[in-house]
Amino acid sequence: SSGAGDGPASSDDPLTAITASSLTPTEVLGTGPLGEKSATVSSSELSAADLASIKAKSIKVGIVMQTMDIEWSTEQVRGIKDQVGALGGTVINVCDGQWDTTKQTACIDNMITQKPDAIISIPVDDVSMAPAYARVSEAGIKLIFIDNVAKGLKFPSQYQGMVTSDNQGNGAFAAAALAKYIPKNGVVGILDFGVDFFVTKERMRGFQAWMKDNRPDITVKVHEFQDPSKAGDDAANFLTANPDVQGMFTEWEVPAVGIITALRGQGKTLPITVVNVASDIALDLASGGMVKAIGAQRPYDEGVAEANFAGRAIIGSTNPSYLAFPAEPFLRNNVLSAWDDVYKSAAPSAIQDACKSGICGPAK
Amino acid sequence: MSEQYVSTTEKASRGVRQRLAETDQPLFLYGAFLLLIIGFTVANPLFLTAGNLLNILNQTALVTIMAAGVALVIITGEIDLSVGSVLALSGVSAALFMNNFGQNWFLGALVGILVGASVGFINGILTARLLIPSFLVTLGMLSIARGIALIMTGTAPVLVTNATFWSVFAETPFLGIPAPIVWTIVVIIIVWVLLHFSVFGRRIFATGGNLDAAKFSGINTRAVKISVFLISGALAGLAGVIVAARGHAIRPDAAAGIELDVLAAVILGGTSLFGGKGKIYGVILGSLIIGILNNGLVLMGIDPSIQLTIKGALVIIAVAFGRR
Amino acid sequence: MSEQYVSTTEKASRGVRQRLAETDQPLFLYGAFLLLIIGFTVANPLFLTAGNLLNILNQTALVTIMAAGVALVIITGEIDLSVGSVLALSGVSAALFMNNFGQNWFLGALVGILVGASVGFINGILTARLLIPSFLVTLGMLSIARGIALIMTGTAPVLVTNATFWSVFAETPFLGIPAPIVWTIVVIIIVWVLLHFSVFGRRIFATGGNLDAAKFSGINTRAVKISVFLISGALAGLAGVIVAARGHAIRPDAAAGIELDVLAAVILGGTSLFGGKGKIYGVILGSLIIGILNNGLVLMGIDPSIQLTIKGALVIIAVAFGRR
Amino acid sequence: MINQNGPVEPLLSLRDIVMRFGSVQALRGADFDLLPGEVHGLLGQNGAGKSTLIKVIAGVYKPTSGTFTIDGVEQQYSSPRASRDAGISVVYQSLSLIPSLTVAQNLFLGIEPTTLGIVNTRALNSRASEFLELHKLPLRPEQLVSSLTFAYRQLCEIGKALVKDARILILDEPTSSLSKTEEPILFDAVREATAKGIGVIYVSHRLSEVFELTDRVTVFRDGNNAGVFNTADVTIPQLVEVIVGEKLAKSVSTGGTSLSVRPPIAADASVALELSNISNDVVKGVNLSIRRGEIVGLIGSIGSGRTELLESIFGVRKLKSGTIRCDGRDVVIRRPQDAIGRGIKLVPEDRHSFGLVVDHDIESNTAMAMLPLLRSFNFLFKSAESKAFATKIVTDLKVKAPSTSTKVNKLSGGNQQKIAIGKWLGSDTKVLLLDEPTAGVDVGARADIYKIIIDLADQGTAVLVCSSDYDELLQLCSRFAFISDGAIRASADRSQVHEEKDLHQILEASREELPHV
């Protein structure tokens, strides 16, 4: 039915002439665990004095992730490792919590056993992991959080900094971009992760707030899913039940790929916006596919900042309690330079090929 | 002689009730199946549209393809838990091969399927030759194959840019039927002939029915087991190729946990975990029932937590119903 | 029709000779166990410190407790895939009960364990009375229990604020040993006596060893099966209580997928999936080997993808090694 | 000819028992009485309903209709446990032991000595040990049943029934694999039981045993009584007539020495199978050659290694040394597949473990051993030919079954055995190895099987047959080899042997010559 199949062709794509940064919030939307505003990105840079004393310590850092099966984690770890190396220290270990609080608790305990100077970690769950994280400071180890702070932990006694990206801001960007494709009184669908998880809830909040404030005419239909590996099926079934949907948003790249796959299977196209970049959705974006905008994080840069925070904590300097990297917007017209920002390397050749006509703008 | 030894009349007159009691699950599954379809159609008329039915078939394609292979393994009395990881490893291998060696869609698919078959072969050797319980072999392989896929890709998705590959394995509709469904039909026909009409099929049943008796009858039970693992691996490889073609990319963490769905389809279809018993049409029904549940409950707009609960209950009820 | 006793000596006749050839796994497992310990100690001397060993025991507590129950189920020839979800449902129930009915730690724990036992009881009834294959019953229950836990909590974690509850189930060290380890020891002793020294234990082995023979010997095999499912559920309930106490909160999606770890521990410990065979010390060894692998590989600082690969390979090698 | 019981009240009495399995009517209004202190033989062709009646008494099946009293009190139970509580103890035709438990644990399963729910293992083992000694059962309490060979399992099964203080002891073909040496163990136990007033039901196809042991016999035919006799009042031929029906009786041999002696095979017939000094852990330096057309009987007592010798030839057991020559050529046989490829076939003694897939239908079982012959285009299964072959086996061997798609576990024990033999008859056989080929087979069908074996031999097949039934060996064989402790100690030609006693004597004599026994 609806206008789904005859969405705007790329020549008159409403985003062609738009500068990506014009769709992003002017400041970080998300607030810290204490309601505080984010520090600036530059606050993560080390002073010469700090740098010297950190280098003198040859710091040892442990990393505990929520999963190591995704590129985002790999990039975070790469950033941390590079920077810890640059600080003359070593990452003694990376432990994979496999999305399970019991496994991540084991990771924390195993890490404490090895007595690093600091642990950098993203909690699988901010509530039920709290006692495990409390043991880190008890063992005299510094703790830097990624993305989310375990509930009830005190700054700076129990943790010494938190680095994330502006998830709300990314959600808002995705909303602003998607809205360009939706006619008045149109309908958008959200494929929402139906489990209490801090980061996805933040993105959802940013998206919905933007819609409410800026396009109250649009009807938002939310479909919850719980198993990311079946998100594609969920998307297909949701779109079958709701043929009036004219655009889709989802909270990260895995369900986005599911939506694309589902739509291809049904022979339909819809504009899709999403948070978190990966090569597959970037390629779709670059080649004028269904993905129209990606609000990206900068996991590598975050990793660098986390390493700096850890170094500072170890030498006893203070970090800001909350640092969020602003949204990094991807539109088709800036894929190559945005890619450079996020990955610090040239885009894969397939993406470059898709960009041959110059449509993706220059690389950095 | 007072007894009629083999009498066709007696056979014909065997009560329907007895036949029902004797046959394995699949027959009754038709009932469960029909009830589900009726129920969901009443709940949402969209359910019974051609588009949605193709939808369901498309969604169940992967599980059906892998379940056909896993059913063979289970009928020999073994188990294969590694298919989800093999899918990922095969898909990733196909994609990387194409990206590095000249983008030939056919060779890429071949590599994917061969990688799957090789992993299956190793599973088979470890099970049949070293006599390690297949549960442990394939549980170990589940980690190994996934680990290798993650290492090969550095956890990043691998892009697939060959348009022929896309269309052969995911897109080109053949008589209006999307490619994954066509592949499923091809696989089902091959496995059906193999299992129910070939000598090899007899060997599979005998091996699982009574391993020792099969050996004592001259059946090379090791070769049979190795072959079914190989087939199961190759089909998981094909599934990986389809996933890569569908997504125009494949992630090394693709299809994690799908083994439980595959096993559910196989067992729901009346295949005995103890071996020696099973029917391909049962596997198809099992897989479709799961697919219909997933689709129908979403179409009804039910909250996912409640969906999960209902789905579990319906699986049990479907079987209980068949046991009456 | 009283066809319930249709004589199938299927299981009894399955691979008698093969079983003869099989060595009792646990014995050799000692070897694998020692080799692992030596290897990891050489790689990182921290491995063999008291602190780290307690660590390992603490981390394996959950799997060991649940594996003890699941082993009983498997020895009767059935399977229990629902323990991870039952853990979550029980933990969530305990926490919600305390939060809503006066924060009594004892009643909270009791509720948790009883919820687990009840789910187990239902599993048992469906398996033993309605004769639905336990694989499907407990696979369905895996969804149902998880779904209910998600519904009860609206997917959010539930806080546990009772400090006595924390300390009894997660913290207070008894002779320097953390509570979860103490609970594990208690469970192991009870299950050990039950399985290897009690009349009930004999019935468990008989039921799984040859169901018909057990019936012919006057054993109420249904009651036996229902009981083992109940025990398995209750122990998963205890595990849920421990998780809730450890985290001072419990997520409804806690321990998803842990059933594969639990099964791996049980099977690695030499329990036969075909029933009738198993030893509690095997289960402990199996569980410890998995715990040691998880801990030791992390201590060696190996990349997680490589860890995954090595872990899978080591599980297979450990068993292969014992088959020589 | 019906015995009047006089004042004695029957211990057990069944009236008008009907038992249906779907459309199969296993019992069609059967009656049965058991007096205290008697041994009551239950006879009948395969599939006559003997085992079914026993399972009704044992509470395994609830009869479709009919009444059933113990000591005049009507019984309603329908569980094995209830029947056990009523004092009934059964040895089932297909064994009902738990392989993963020890002998002692099996003997006392469900009646373990306990303190507070904990099994007193020491008491268990010492009681078992006492019991085994008392009944001279050659078993050790702590042996795992899974490590026992079939005959020992059968002994264990018998022990399990004897260990309970039963009022009614039921034995369903308990001696199908026991040899003359072990029979006394059972017979003594039975006599001891009857002396205590226990009633014994004894099912057997070995009529000589029946005459030795029973006071009365009931014959079943087709699920109905065909007569009740005082054993003393009938002869074997008369009984056979009742069992098989009058018309058939003439063609059935009735045992004894009245049959034609199979002539020795011409000395120039070529040797089909030659064993030279083959050894492994059980078999010790066996030399044996069998000519084409020759039927050799292998005689030994339980545990002598007969089964193992056959299995060693068949490739189930590895050889440590020695060679096997087949048709004059050295052959290496590592697994049954190799043996079958050379035309060597084995009918194993334990049909449930090694002969049949009891869960599959008759047709699948008969096809299983000849799959290479049922192949078209190197791949497809010739389903019609397979059905035809199954039908032929069912007809030739008089298998009582509704159709060839009946599952084997729905057949009576003897009919299962016919399938286990029949499955080898579809392809050429050079060497046929038979281990208790007629265990559980009724007298009528036995004659058919003998005829088939002899026909095969006449066509040039070499046959090596183990049997605990010496009468069977006398009817079939032209030569005998005597085995004990894994080695062949003596041999004899058929012409040197006149009756069963002779075989027994040669065996005993050969055993006495054993240096270390």
Ligand SMILES: Nc1ncnc2c1ncn2[C@@H]1O[C@H](COP(=O)(O)OP(=O)(O)OP(=O)(O)O)[C@@H](O)[C@H]1O
């Ligand atoms: N569970 C069953 N289902 C269907 N038919 C059965 C079943 N059990 C027995 N029968 C049939 O009932 C008849 C009687 O069988 P039964 O086992 O009582 O014979 P039997 O007299 O013991 O024979 P045998 O001497 O061979 O042991 C047979 O025709 C058999 O096929």
Ligand SMILES: Nc1ncnc2c1ncn2[C@@H]1O[C@H](COP(=O)(O)OP(=O)(O)OP(=O)(O)O)[C@@H](O)[C@H]1O
């Ligand atoms: N009490 C026993 N329990 C278990 N195994 C025994 C015992 N005594 C001897 N054996 C082993 O069993 C072997 C052979 O047993 P088996 O019963 O198979 O012999 P067989 O000659 O085929 O007799 P049958 O066919 O009557 O069983 C013996 O050579 C010996 O190694």
Ligand SMILES: [Mg+2]
């Ligand atoms: Mg019988």
Ligand SMILES: [Mg+2]
């Ligand atoms: Mg023998």
